[in-house]
Each structure stands twice: as C-alpha cells, then as structure tokens.
Amino acid sequence: MLLGYMRVSKADGSQTLDPQRDALLAAGVQGDRVYEDLASGRHDARPGLLACLKALQPGNTLVVWKLDRLGRDLKHLVTTVDDLRTRGVGFKVLIGAGAQIDTTTANGRLFFGVFAAFAExxxxxxxxxxxxxxxxxxxxxxxxxxxxxxxxxxxxxxxxxxxxxxxxxxxxxxxxxxxxxxxxxxxxxxxxxxxxxxxxxxxxxxxxxxxxxxxxxx
Structure with a gap:
C-alpha cells in the first residue's frame, strides 16, 4: 500500500499543494491516503505528518514529491527515514535530490541504507x-x-x-x-x-x- 505526504510552507494561499497531489496520484497513491500540512518544515507543528507516520504499517511505502517535503533538517530527515526502515516501511521520492530513493529497486534500497548508516x-x-x-x-x-x-x-x-x-x-x-x-x-x-x-x-x-x-x- 502506498501512502503519500505533501507540504507547503505557507497557509495564506500563496502556495498550492496541487503539483504535489497530482504527482502523488500519478505515482499510484490513492486520494484518501494522502496526508498534508500547511506549515514550515523547520518550526511549525505538522499533524499531517504525525498522522501519516502513525498510519504506516510494515510493507507500506511512504511517497513524497521531494525529499525536503519530509524533513525539517538533515538530522530530522535521517532519523525519520531510519525509523521507517526499522519498521519495515518503504520510502520513495519522486523528483529532485533524493529521487534515487525507491525501495522497490535494488539501487534504491542501497541508497536507503545510507540513512541507516548516518543514523547509527x-x-x-x-x-x-x-x-x-x-x-x-x-x-x-x-x-x-x-x-x-x-x-x-x-x-x-x-x-x-x-x-x-x-x-x-x-x-x-x-x-x-x-x-x-x-x-x-x-x-x-x-x-x-x-x-x-x-x-x-x-x-x-x-x-x-x-x-x-x-x-x-x-
């Protein structure tokens, strides 16, 4: 099962989630399995991400549009991705830096393992x-x-x-x-x-x- 997460930094309407939503749906994520936040990745609380992480089960895959949509900083990103790995949850980044991460492929699993090394x-x-x-x-x-x-x-x-x-x-x-x-x-x-x-x-x-x-x- 695929679950998607998307985020924009501003809730004033100046940024839209539509490009991320379209990409997630095109990647096979069902509309009712997409979680979202309108919040800064660094400072604001992100209830959508917390709900998404809670919903993920072993064998599921978390899909994000870009890597920076998930982590508020490098330490948080490494910790979050390593937690997914230990829980048996896959992770896939669609575009941009980190698009090599796709645990459905051998190369993607290797790249995913780098996060475990950083966390350790x-x-x-x-x-x-x-x-x-x-x-x-x-x-x-x-x-x-x-x-x-x-x-x-x-x-x-x-x-x-x-x-x-x-x-x-x-x-x-x-x-x-x-x-x-x-x-x-x-x-x-x-x-x-x-x-x-x-x-x-x-x-x-x-x-x-x-x-x-x-x-x-x-």
Missing part, C-alpha cells in the same frame, strides 16, 4: 560525547554526593542526554549527583539552555558556576 553514526557520536562528558565530570571529582558547582563538561553531557535520548530528567540528574530541580535551573526539558546554562556555556575559560540549590534539593 549520529547515535555513536552522542554516546561518545556523553561518555566524554561523564569522564570529564568524574575527573573534576564528581564521584558522589551533591556537587555545588556546574561546569561546562557536566552541563554539555546532561544537555546531550536530554536532547538525544529517552532518559528522564530525574535519571539524568541522578547520574551527576544533583537534584532534578538543579538540572532544570540550567536546562529546559528538551535540552536547550536556560539563562543560567547559557552563562556557564559562555565561559571561555570553562570555570564553574555555583548552583543555586532549590529547597527540594537540600
């Missing part, structure tokens, strides 16, 4: 950065107890875990011997820096900053 490489980089951060934190004496300082190495390791793993904030805070409230003093739940975290990361000499301990951490 990214996971290894994340793990390597995390291990390096933990080692740096231990080298600075983080062997137990609750530290009263936050340095750049510890903050970067915690940031990578929050942004790129499913590990909870509570578990990450425990790794570094701090309270969850302390972690949230420096980082948001998605790993982005708060003002206090930005000040630590901005220290050119890597000096540590004193952590204001919330009441529940004491």
């Amino acid at each position: 490489f990214e996971r290894e980089l994340i793990a390597e950065r995390t291990r390096a951060g933990l080692a740096a934190a231990r080298a600075r004496g983080r062997k137990g107890g609750r530290p009263r300082k936050m340095d750049r190495a510890t903050l970067k390791a915690a940031q990578a875990l929050l942004a790129n793993t499913d590990e909870t904030a509570q578990a990450i805070a425990k790794r570094f011997g701090i309270g969850t409230g302390t972690l949230y003093t420096y980082l948001n739940g998605d790993g982005t820096l708060k003002e206090a975290g930005a000040k630590v990361m901005g220290g050119a000499d890597g000096t540590a900053a004193v952590i204001p301990q919330p009441e529940r951490d004491r």
Whole structure:
C-alpha cells in the first residue's frame, strides 16, 4: 500500500499543494491516503505528518514529491527515514535530490541504507560525547554526593542526554549527583539552555558556576 505526504510552507494561499497531489496520484497513491500540512518544515507543528507516520504499517511505502517535503533538517530527515526502515516501511521520492530513493529497486534500497548508516553514526557520536562528558565530570571529582558547582563538561553531557535520548530528567540528574530541580535551573526539558546554562556555556575559560540549590534539593 502506498501512502503519500505533501507540504507547503505557507497557509495564506500563496502556495498550492496541487503539483504535489497530482504527482502523488500519478505515482499510484490513492486520494484518501494522502496526508498534508500547511506549515514550515523547520518550526511549525505538522499533524499531517504525525498522522501519516502513525498510519504506516510494515510493507507500506511512504511517497513524497521531494525529499525536503519530509524533513525539517538533515538530522530530522535521517532519523525519520531510519525509523521507517526499522519498521519495515518503504520510502520513495519522486523528483529532485533524493529521487534515487525507491525501495522497490535494488539501487534504491542501497541508497536507503545510507540513512541507516548516518543514523547509527549520529547515535555513536552522542554516546561518545556523553561518555566524554561523564569522564570529564568524574575527573573534576564528581564521584558522589551533591556537587555545588556546574561546569561546562557536566552541563554539555546532561544537555546531550536530554536532547538525544529517552532518559528522564530525574535519571539524568541522578547520574551527576544533583537534584532534578538543579538540572532544570540550567536546562529546559528538551535540552536547550536556560539563562543560567547559557552563562556557564559562555565561559571561555570553562570555570564553574555555583548552583543555586532549590529547597527540594537540600
């Protein structure tokens, strides 16, 4: 079964989905199996894509007009395509850069496998950065107890875990011997820096900053 996805960046009527719809229908996608979004690929929520990905079953193939209709950036694209591969879902790009991707052909399957390699490489980089951060934190004496300082190495390791793993904030805070409230003093739940975290990361000499301990951490 073929499912199609299409997107334009503006919802003000200045862009039309018609060329994408026509191409998807010509490729064999049925009209009631086409999902759409009127949203920027980078910033806006895309309920159509989420619904499409949820509807895909093993043996199905996702068809898009151009590769940039699917991914908001390279990292998101690699992650999404690799997720399709692991779920047994095919992927086909009709025109433009990436049109070599068609898992109904041998060459297309080979090109599809490149995304799996990139995804694995990214996971290894994340793990390597995390291990390096933990080692740096231990080298600075983080062997137990609750530290009263936050340095750049510890903050970067915690940031990578929050942004790129499913590990909870509570578990990450425990790794570094701090309270969850302390972690949230420096980082948001998605790993982005708060003002206090930005000040630590901005220290050119890597000096540590004193952590204001919330009441529940004491």
